[in-house]
Amino acid sequence: MANSQVSVCYLIRTAEDDTREVLLGVKKRGIGVGKLVGPGGKLEVGETPAQAIVREIAEETGLRVNPQDLREAGKIDYSFPSHPQWDQKSTVFVLHSWVGTPVNSDELELDWYPLDQIDYSAMWDDAQYWLPKVLRGGSVSAAFTFAEDLSTVATIDVR
Template identity: 55%
Template sequence: MLPQVCVCYLLRTDADGITRVLLGRKKLGLGEGKYVGPGGKLEPGETAVQAIAREVLEEVGLTVDPASLEERGLLSYHFPHREAWSQESTVFVCRAWSGEPTASDELDPEWFEIGDVPLGLMWDDARFWLPGVLAGGTVRRSFTFGADLSSVVAGADGDSG
């Protein structure tokens, strides 16, 4: 079984009617320099919901309402050239929280309009599924990354929606 991780895309609709998503530029570790949603590894005995609530608080300083977490799918990531990076991620969307986003040792949070998500500055797989999830869809996909540990080489033709 692959190591279990989770990620959350926090959405807000401003007074101008524009929906924005909170992403953070990763400061260190796996994915350093890329934009990601807050998230991380599940601790022993933790559910994905418990883990994402903890990770969002640790990484961007927001307290999410667990009842408002919408599970949107499951992603499997395979890194045959660096097996330790392979993992399975539960994807959440959340529209209710308290607090204001603050930077942490992990992430510098930033709001993006849904239509302006910087997919080219994220993990390569995001372009295949994230727009659909942010539009209200679900995803269940598996991606294999190449020797450069960055480019998707298989899985780009799966289903999402």
């Protein structure tokens, strides 16, 4: 399971008061329980990152996505030297268009968060180093190594 391929997506909308918001969820199970994350997960055999994120968004939020609406925003390598089975390569997507209303799943407790009020301390430690740029329309190419506590970033390489 080392070096799993995963996809994650940040769905962004403009609220009625013109506030820009992102759909995030508190993880209910698996790696990162209790952390605030974007919808996503592992690629299944034969899936591309885009196919995987369309499936994961449907499973975790109930939303339907047109793959052509996805914007690939970068790639991130995660290394956990003290727990290498957690190592993964992530493709990051951003999305502004979908069909449906988000519903909680057995994976995520969802809510909309204003882009300027995200509590990065509730997320994986690496998010603070790259997610603000992605949410503003930028992209990321990065590698993070986590410390023995499996929570704190030990080394950062953001390009």
